[in-house]
Amino acid sequence: MDKLLCLLIALPMLSAIFSSLLTRETRTNIAKLSLGISGLTFIVSIASLAAYIITPHQQWINFGWAWGSLYLDPLSSVMVTAVSGISFVVHVYSLRYMAEEPGLVRFFTLLDLMTAAILMMVSAGDLVTLLVAWHLIGILLYFLLGHDLKRPAAQRYAFWSFFTYRIGDLPLILAAMLLYQAHGTLVLPTLFERIAAAPDALTIMGLPLTGTVGMLIALSAFARSAQFPLHTWLPYTMEGPTPVSALMHAGIVNAGGFIINRFAPVFMHAGTILHIVFVVGLITAILGSVLMLTQNDIKKSLGYSTMGQMGFMFVECGVGAFSLAIYHLIAHGLFKGTLFLNAGGVIGNARKQDGVPHDDVYTFVVERKPITSRLPWIFAAALTLVVPVLVLELSRWLVRGNFVGEQGAIILLFFGWATGAQLLFATYRLRAENPLRTMAMIILSLIIVVAGYTVIEHTFDLFLYPDRAIREQIYAAASVPLPTFEVLVIFISAAIVLGWIATYYATASNKPQNTNPSYLQLAIYSLITREFYVADVYAWLTQTLLNSSKRLNVWARWV
Amino acid sequence: MTTLLLATLFLPLFPSSMVFNWISTRLNFPYARSLLILIWPQIGILIIGQSAQQVLPGFIVWAFASALFYALRLLTVRELGLWASFIASSGLALTWTIAGTASIPDMQLFAFWFSLPAALLALLAAPLAKRFGAAFAGLSGDLTSCVPRLSAILAITILAAIATPPSPGFFSLLGLVNKLDWAIAAGILLIWLLWGWAATKLIQGFLTGEDNKQGATDISRTAVVLYACLMCIFIFSGFIFNGGML
Structure with a gap:
C-alpha cells in the first residue's frame, strides 16, 4: 500500500x-x-x-x-x-x-x-509537506487560470484567486507553527496523539491552543473554499479554460472541507470554532444561492452554485458531520465537473435548437401558464410539512437508532426538511394533468434519494471514522447547551410550519403580483446585482495600497 | 552600537538601505550588480559578528518595518533590476530578526537564500534589456510566445525570490516564523503576502499581453540547462540546510 x-x-x-x-x-x-x-x-x-x-x-x-x-x-x-x-x-x-x-x-x-x-x-x-502542497496549489492554479496569456480578464481573475489563496495560506502557517511549538513534532499522527492526550493543557496568550489553531485552520479553509467574504474570486474563475474551471470547482475548491477533516482531532476540542464554521457556512450558502439565482450567464451561475455548495459543506462540518462533508465534496465534485465540461456543449446546442420538451415543466417555467388543476392547498401544505420529516427520520432510523440525541443530525434534518418542502411546493405549483400522481412520484423520488444519501453517508462515516467514540466526540464538540438548542428547535420548527402554511395560502388565494417594486425591494435588488459590493470594497482597498506604494516610491526617490 | 549601525548599511535597513539600492541601480554591469547583491549583505553579517554589542530588540522592530516598507514599495516597481534590489532589501532586512539568536553561519545562510534569487533576477535583466531596450514590466509583454525559455526562467526565479516552495527561502521563512514572537511572525506573513502580490504584477507585466511584434531570439539551450542546474542545486541545498527549523 x-x-x-x-x-x-x-x-x-x-x-x-x-x-x-x-x-x-x-x-x-x-x-x-x-x-x-x-x-x-x-x-x-x-x-x-x-x-x-x-x-x-x-x-x-x-x-x-x-x-x-x-x-x-x-x-x-x-x-x-x-x-x-x-x-x-x-x-x-x-x-x-x-x-x-x-x-x-x-x-x-x-x-x-x-x-x-x-x-x-x-x-x-507532516505539517511541512502539507504547507508545501497547500502553497503550490495556489501558485499552480494561478498559472492554470491565466493560461490564456493574451486575455487581460483571465489574468485579472487569476490574480484574484492567487491573492485570496495567499491570504488563506498565512493562517495555516501560523497554525502549523503553533502546533509545532506546543507539541514539538511535525508528524501528523504523533501530533494528533499528543493533542488527544492533553487537549487543554496548552494555551497561547490565555486562549486555548486547540481553539486558536482551530480558528486559524478554519480561516485558511474559508479562503480556499470561497466562504463569505472571501468568495469574490470563485465566480470569475470561468475566465480560465473550461477544463481548469472543472478541476477548480470539482476538486481544488473543496480543500477547505478536507483540511477541517484532516484536523478533526483539533476541532474535537474546539467546539466554539465549529459554531463559527456553521454560521459562516450558512451565510455563504444563503448568499451563494441568492447570487446564483440572479445570474444570466450559465458559467457564472455555476460558480455561485459552487459557492452555495461550499457553504453547505461548511454547515455540515459546523454541525459535526465531518464525513458527510467529505461525501458532499466528492459528490459535488463529480456533478459540478460534469456540468462544467458539458456547459460549452449545452450553449452550442442551445444556439442551434433549444431542445426543451414542451411538457409540464416547460409550460410552468417558461410559458408561466395559469394552473388549471392542483391539489387542495391545505392537503399539499400538510404533505409538505409531514412527508420530508417522515422520510428523513425513517432513513436515519435505517442506519442508526439514537440520532435524535445528536444536535448536528437534527440541524441537518432541518435542512433536509426545508429542501424536501421546497420540492413538494414546486410540485404543488406545477401544472399537471394528474397532480396526485405527480406528487406521488415526487415523494417516491424523495424517499429514494434521501434513503440512498443517508445509507452512503453512514457507510462513509463508518469508513472514515471507524472509532465510534471519535464520531460521538465530534458531534459533541459541535453541540450547543441543551436549553438553547431546544428553544432554537421550537423556534425554527414554528417558523418553517407557519411560513409554509402562509406560502400555500398566498399561492392558493392567487393574489395579483405587485408590479411596482418598493424602494426597499429595489435597494435589495441592486445590492444583489452588485454582489453585495464586496468586490468593490476590495478594489478600493487594492487601489489605496497601490497609491500608497507609488507615493512612498516617489518620496524615497526610487531607492 | 556604532558597529551595528554600520552593519545596517550592508545588511540593509531603511534609510541606510538607500545606499545599497542606489549603488545597485547605478551599476551598469549585470554581473557586478549580482555580485553586489550576493556579497554586500555578507559583509553586514560579518560586521555584526565582530560587534561586541548584543543586537537590541529595537532592531527587530526596525528590521520588520524596513522589510514591510520595501515590500509595500515593491508593488509599483516595474524595472526588473530595481525590483531585484527591493526584494533583496525586504528579504535581507529579515536577517536582523534572527541576529540575536542565530549563529553567524546560520545568518549568512539565511541571507544567501534571499540574495541568490535576487542576484539571478538582476542577471536576467541584461538579456531582456538587450532584446527589448529595457527590462521593464509592461513595456513589451507577451514574452512567453516571443522568448519562451527566457520567460520560463524569469517566472521561476521570481517565484524563488518570493520564497515559494520548494525554494530555500520558504523553509527559511517557516523557521523564522517558528522562532519569533507570534505578533512579529504574523507581520512577516503580511510581508510575504505583499511579495506574492508584487510578483504576480511583475510576472503579468512581462509574460502576458497583446502579441509581441518584436522579433527577438530566445536564450540558448545551454544557458537554460546551466540555469536549471543552478536552480536544482539551490533547491536541494535548501532541503539540506533548511533554515534551522527542522
Whole structure:
C-alpha cells in the first residue's frame, strides 16, 4: 500500500518532467502521454483504496527526511481516488478541447503538477509537506487560470484567486507553527496523539491552543473554499479554460472541507470554532444561492452554485458531520465537473435548437401558464410539512437508532426538511394533468434519494471514522447547551410550519403580483446585482495600497 | 552600537538601505550588480559578528518595518533590476530578526537564500534589456510566445525570490516564523503576502499581453540547462540546510 501511495504522487510528477523535456515530440503526443499517465494514476489510486479496504491499516511513510512524509489513512485513501479520478476526466476532456490552443504542453505540464500537488496535500504525513502542497496549489492554479496569456480578464481573475489563496495560506502557517511549538513534532499522527492526550493543557496568550489553531485552520479553509467574504474570486474563475474551471470547482475548491477533516482531532476540542464554521457556512450558502439565482450567464451561475455548495459543506462540518462533508465534496465534485465540461456543449446546442420538451415543466417555467388543476392547498401544505420529516427520520432510523440525541443530525434534518418542502411546493405549483400522481412520484423520488444519501453517508462515516467514540466526540464538540438548542428547535420548527402554511395560502388565494417594486425591494435588488459590493470594497482597498506604494516610491526617490 | 549601525548599511535597513539600492541601480554591469547583491549583505553579517554589542530588540522592530516598507514599495516597481534590489532589501532586512539568536553561519545562510534569487533576477535583466531596450514590466509583454525559455526562467526565479516552495527561502521563512514572537511572525506573513502580490504584477507585466511584434531570439539551450542546474542545486541545498527549523 505504501508503495502504491508513493507511486501515485510520483506518476504525475514524472509526467510533468517528461512533458517539459520531450521538446522534440509533437504537442499532441505529449498530451497523450500525460493522459496515459493520468489514467495509470487513477488505476493505482483505485488499487490503493481497494488495498486499504481489504486490510485497513494506517501507515505513516517516511523517506528519512525531516519532511516529505506521507500518511495513509481512510481520509487520504478516499481523497486520492477522488482527486485522481477527476484529474483523469479533465485530462481526457482537455486532449480535444485544448488541441488547437497555444501552449498545450505548458497546460498539460501544469495540470500534471497540479494533480501531484493535490495528491501530496491529501496524503501529507507532516505539517511541512502539507504547507508545501497547500502553497503550490495556489501558485499552480494561478498559472492554470491565466493560461490564456493574451486575455487581460483571465489574468485579472487569476490574480484574484492567487491573492485570496495567499491570504488563506498565512493562517495555516501560523497554525502549523503553533502546533509545532506546543507539541514539538511535525508528524501528523504523533501530533494528533499528543493533542488527544492533553487537549487543554496548552494555551497561547490565555486562549486555548486547540481553539486558536482551530480558528486559524478554519480561516485558511474559508479562503480556499470561497466562504463569505472571501468568495469574490470563485465566480470569475470561468475566465480560465473550461477544463481548469472543472478541476477548480470539482476538486481544488473543496480543500477547505478536507483540511477541517484532516484536523478533526483539533476541532474535537474546539467546539466554539465549529459554531463559527456553521454560521459562516450558512451565510455563504444563503448568499451563494441568492447570487446564483440572479445570474444570466450559465458559467457564472455555476460558480455561485459552487459557492452555495461550499457553504453547505461548511454547515455540515459546523454541525459535526465531518464525513458527510467529505461525501458532499466528492459528490459535488463529480456533478459540478460534469456540468462544467458539458456547459460549452449545452450553449452550442442551445444556439442551434433549444431542445426543451414542451411538457409540464416547460409550460410552468417558461410559458408561466395559469394552473388549471392542483391539489387542495391545505392537503399539499400538510404533505409538505409531514412527508420530508417522515422520510428523513425513517432513513436515519435505517442506519442508526439514537440520532435524535445528536444536535448536528437534527440541524441537518432541518435542512433536509426545508429542501424536501421546497420540492413538494414546486410540485404543488406545477401544472399537471394528474397532480396526485405527480406528487406521488415526487415523494417516491424523495424517499429514494434521501434513503440512498443517508445509507452512503453512514457507510462513509463508518469508513472514515471507524472509532465510534471519535464520531460521538465530534458531534459533541459541535453541540450547543441543551436549553438553547431546544428553544432554537421550537423556534425554527414554528417558523418553517407557519411560513409554509402562509406560502400555500398566498399561492392558493392567487393574489395579483405587485408590479411596482418598493424602494426597499429595489435597494435589495441592486445590492444583489452588485454582489453585495464586496468586490468593490476590495478594489478600493487594492487601489489605496497601490497609491500608497507609488507615493512612498516617489518620496524615497526610487531607492 | 556604532558597529551595528554600520552593519545596517550592508545588511540593509531603511534609510541606510538607500545606499545599497542606489549603488545597485547605478551599476551598469549585470554581473557586478549580482555580485553586489550576493556579497554586500555578507559583509553586514560579518560586521555584526565582530560587534561586541548584543543586537537590541529595537532592531527587530526596525528590521520588520524596513522589510514591510520595501515590500509595500515593491508593488509599483516595474524595472526588473530595481525590483531585484527591493526584494533583496525586504528579504535581507529579515536577517536582523534572527541576529540575536542565530549563529553567524546560520545568518549568512539565511541571507544567501534571499540574495541568490535576487542576484539571478538582476542577471536576467541584461538579456531582456538587450532584446527589448529595457527590462521593464509592461513595456513589451507577451514574452512567453516571443522568448519562451527566457520567460520560463524569469517566472521561476521570481517565484524563488518570493520564497515559494520548494525554494530555500520558504523553509527559511517557516523557521523564522517558528522562532519569533507570534505578533512579529504574523507581520512577516503580511510581508510575504505583499511579495506574492508584487510578483504576480511583475510576472503579468512581462509574460502576458497583446502579441509581441518584436522579433527577438530566445536564450540558448545551454544557458537554460546551466540555469536549471543552478536552480536544482539551490533547491536541494535548501532541503539540506533548511533554515534551522527542522
